[in-house]
Amino acid sequence: MITLHHAHETRSMRTLWLLLELGVEFHLAVYPFDKTLRTDGFRLLHPAGRVPALEIDGEVMIESGAICEYLCERFPEAGLGRMPGDLDRADWLVWVHFAETLTQHASMLTLQYEGLRPASRRCSLTVDLETRRLQSCFHAVENRLNGTMEGRDTILTSGFSAADIGVAQAIYMGRHFVRIDPYPSLSRWYADVTTRPAFRASLPPSDARIYSRDFYGEDAELLAG
Ligand SMILES: N[C@@H](CCC(=O)N[C@@H](CS)C(=O)NCC(=O)O)C(=O)O
CATH class of the missing domain: 3.40.30.10 (Glutaredoxin)
Incomplete structure (x- = not known):
């Protein structure tokens, strides 16, 4: 088992x-x-x-x-992987692991906002830097989805894969700190993949959330002026 x-x-x-x-x-x-x-x-x-x-x-x-x-x-x-020899193998590996690049910033911001008590222990420089680095990652996903003339509905040209799962779950965490609305292709793709029953079933019960707010980024937006 x-x-x-x-x-x-x-x-x-x-x-x-x-x-x-x-x-x-x-x-x-x-x-x-x-x-x-x-x-x-x-x-x-x-x-x-x-x-x-x-x-x-x-x-x-x-x-x-x-x-x-x-x-x-x-x-x-x-069919969620792309095995050696597949035309999308290299891209699949890149994006499966890019999920971790995204997540390290979301995770650091989660620690700053939800892990550190009282709030005075938060480091505004870390919040600012990690927010900007997360924004760069959102740009990278946006550019990936815009990377062909007609755009992409999934991270890979060949359709839905574990790369969508990894990146979308990282965006699920990251969107508590950086808004997704300024990224139209990312927003459209995220709305689509998160309708999947398996995503819905991976969500926590409402009394078991670690995020006490839907969005924490106002503080960083204020810092950025
Ligand atoms: N690179 C590892 C990172 C694992 C990791 O740091 N997980 C976090 C949750 S998102 C954790 O368990 N943190 C507990 C802690 O830092 O005490 C992976 O992708 O599995």
């Missing part, structure tokens, strides 16, 4: 969404996003006390990018 060790609205949401799209049977172990992840028991699963961790085929895997590659290779019939 596959077991996903998960905390709502974190990177493990991307593994959950992928497992649901793959249509495989799995057990979901949900943890609060707090010091529980740093206990000795949890560190047996993830040595650095992070999520996701995935028990599969007698192994415990960490790193959402590696897990994504493994799952797509393990269940190729779902």
Whole structure:
């Protein structure tokens, strides 16, 4: 049995969404996003006390990018990967892993706004820099979706894949800090992929959210003048 060790609205949401799209049977172990992840028991699963961790085929895997590659290779019939030899293989790898570039900024901003208490512990320089770096990543996704004459409906030319899952889940986190409306192609694509039943099923129950606000960016917008 596959077991996903998960905390709502974190990177493990991307593994959950992928497992649901793959249509495989799995057990979901949900943890609060707090010091529980740093206990000795949890560190047996993830040595650095992070999520996701995935028990599969007698192994415990960490790193959402590696897990994504493994799952797509393990269940190729779902067509969410692009195997060696596929014309979109290089782009698939690039965008599956670009999700992590996006997420590191969203994750730092989540820490600043939701992890640090009281708010006076926040660092305005970090908030400003990370907001700008996240904006650059949103630009990159916008340009990717505009990259052909007619534009793209999915990250890859060849259609929906795990690259859409990774990048869209990173945007799900990042849009709490940078508005997506100024990016028309990104907004259209995000609205489309997030109608998928598997995305909907990966969302947290309303009482288990880690984001207490829908948007935190006013503070950064004020800082930027
Ligand atoms: N590169 C890793 C990062 C894992 C990671 O940092 N996960 C965050 C959640 S988004 C976490 O568990 N943080 C807990 C902590 O930092 O204490 C991956 O992609 O799996």
